[in-house]
Structures are given as structure tokens and as C-alpha cells.
Amino acid sequence: MRGHVPGLASPHELGPSLPSLYREDDFTQRFTAAFDEVLAPIHTSLDNLAAYVDPWLAPDDFVDWLSEWVGAVTDATWDSDRRRASVAYAAELYRLRGTSRGLAAQVELVTGGTVEIVENGASTWTLNPSEPMPGTPEPNLVVRVTIADPKSLDMGRLDRLVAAAKPAHVPHTIEVLPAGKAPKT
8 A cells, every 4th residue: 555665664674584594694685675675664554554544643645545445425625634534424424324413414524614404393292282283294404504605615516415315205405605694594
């Protein structure tokens, strides 16, 4: 996975582990030193494997590979911290998939804005059976995103994300508001 790193010392040199006859031979030591130079990045990667699979510690190029490995949603235009967060929270987002909290978390991660989910349903209880039921009979979902620059959002991508993360039978609308503007009620 890692390439050649000039000057990287091997933590497991081959020359000193040879029988004494070869340890004293200059040609053999130079020959095995070439292998040490090639194998040093591999040994270093294996010795630090725990850091490579931790998205907060892994090198940037390895985070992209990790995102594919865990099925995280990332974008090449995102900064490093945002890509790392997407990978770190991928399992949690999959656990919350299909819930309003999970939808809000996914949209917030993708847009970088503040997200409010408005559903028409509700649950309640009462001692009076003649009280009306909460919500409306038709399902509806409004995803309200507040972001500094609304024009920077790819609305098609956002719509596909919401459609994939919500229950299939519930129609949705997306409202994008500039930061500082009060939402419609």
C-alpha cells in the first residue's frame, strides 16, 4: 500500500539475522541492505496497522481507501477532516439509517449545514378518546438545510441522498435556506 520512502530504516534488518559467515561478508550485507530498503515501508505499515485503520490517524490517501471499505459517503472536494468524519461515523450512520436522526446526520455531513427534519406524524396519548389524532393522514417529510452558501449545494445529489435514506413510501421536499434566515412555519 505504501511506496518507497527514501532513507527509511528497516526495523527488521536481514543482514544481522544471517549466520555469522554471511554477517562478515561485505557483499552479502550490501545485497541484503537492498532488500531492507524495499521492505522497510512494508514493515512500517504492518507495525502501524492500527493507525492505518483509524480514520483520524491514517494518511489521507488511505482514508479514501477506508471510505470504500466501509461504504462511507465521501466527496473529493471535501477537506480532510470532513472525509475522515464520514469514515469514522459510517457504522453509526448505517445503524441510524431510516430514522429522522440518521437522515439529519447524513444530510448534515454531506452539506456541512444545519439540518432540521419536519415530519407530519406524531405519537401521543390521552385520557380523552374524542381528541383528534396528531399529524395529518398523508405522510410527508420536509428536510430543511441552513447553509452559508445555498448555491454551493448539488441539489440533485442531495435529493438522491434523501430519497435513499428515507422510507420509500414517504414523499419529501427539500428547503435550503441561507444562514441567518428564519424558516417558514
